[in-house]
Amino acid sequence: MNIRQAEEKDVKSIIEIISLLKLDIPGFVWDDEKFILDQIKKGEYFVLEESGQVVAIISLRKRKNKVSIETLAVRKDFQHKGMGSELIEFAKKFTKENGFDTLHAYSFTEYDAVQFYLNRNFKMMDNSGYYKGHKYDCFEIKV
Numbered sequence: 001m002n003i004r005q006a007e008e009k010d011v012k013s014i015i016e017i018i019s020l021l022k023l024d025i026p027g028f029v030w031d032d033e034k035f036i037l038d039q040i041k042k043g044e045y046f047v048l049e050e051s052g053q054v055v056a057i058i059s060l061r062k063r064k065n066k067v068s069i070e071t072l073a074v075r076k077d078f079q080h081k082g083m084g085s086e087l088i089e090f091a092k093k094f095t096k097e098n099g100f101d102t103l104h105a106y107s108f109t110e111y112d113a114v115q116f117y118l119n120r121n122f123k124m125m126d127n128s129g130y131y132k133g134h135k136y137d138c139f140e141i142k143v
Contacts, residue, residue, distance in 0.1 A: 001083075003090050006045035006057070011036055013054035014045065017073045021111065044070070046090065048083055056083040060094055066102035066140075067095040088120050092143045103143055109135040 006014065014036050039045045039059055048056035055078040059071040069091055074083045095103045105122065107113040114124065114137060122139035129136055 001086060002049045003046055003086065004049065005043060006040045006047045008037065008040060010045075010047050010054055011040070014047070014057050017054070017057050017075055018071065020076060021071070021073055039070075046087075048074075048087060050078065050083075056087055058087040058091060060091055062098060062100070063104070065100065066104045067091065067098065067100050069103065069105040072105070084116060085120065092141070095143045101142055103141050105139045106136050107139070109137060113137075 011033055015033065018036075036045065044061050045057065045059050047054045048058075056074040057071060058069060061068045061070050072084065072087055074087075091103055095101070103122075105117060107117070108131075117139040118124065120141070122141045125138040125140055127138050129138075
C-alpha cells in the first residue's frame with residue numbers, strides 16, 4: 001500500500017472512483033476532469049495504490065485554521081480492507097505537518113459515513129447543512 005500525491009495521469013482512475021459518490025446534484029463538480037486537474041495542480045489530491053493500481057483517493061484542502069477532507073473514496077472491491085482508515089491517518093499526519101491541529105470532513109448523509117468517522121474518533125458537529133437539496137454532515141477531530 002502506497003499513498004502519494006496525485007498526478008495528471010491519475011485523472012481517469014480518480015474519476016472512476018469518484019463515480020461511486022455521484023449524487024443527483026446539478027453541477028456536481030467532484031467528478032469534473034477540469035476540477036480534479038485543478039486540485040492536482042494545487043497539490044490537494046492524493047491516491048492510495050495497491051499493486052500499482054489506484055484504489056482509493058483523498059483530497060485535502062488547507063483552510064484558515066484547519067485542513068478539510070474534500071473527497072475520500074475507496075473502490076468498491078477494496079472497501080472494508082482498511083484503506084479508508086489509512087487515508088484518515090494520512091490526513092491527520094498531513095494536518096500536523098502543515099501546522100494545523102484540526103481535521104474537518106463533510107459527508108453527504110446519503111453516503112452513510114457517520115459511523116465511519118465516529119469510529120475514527122471524529123466528533124459530529126452541529127453545523128450540518130444542505131447543498132442543492134442534499135443534507136451533509138460535518139465532522140472534526142483534533143490531531
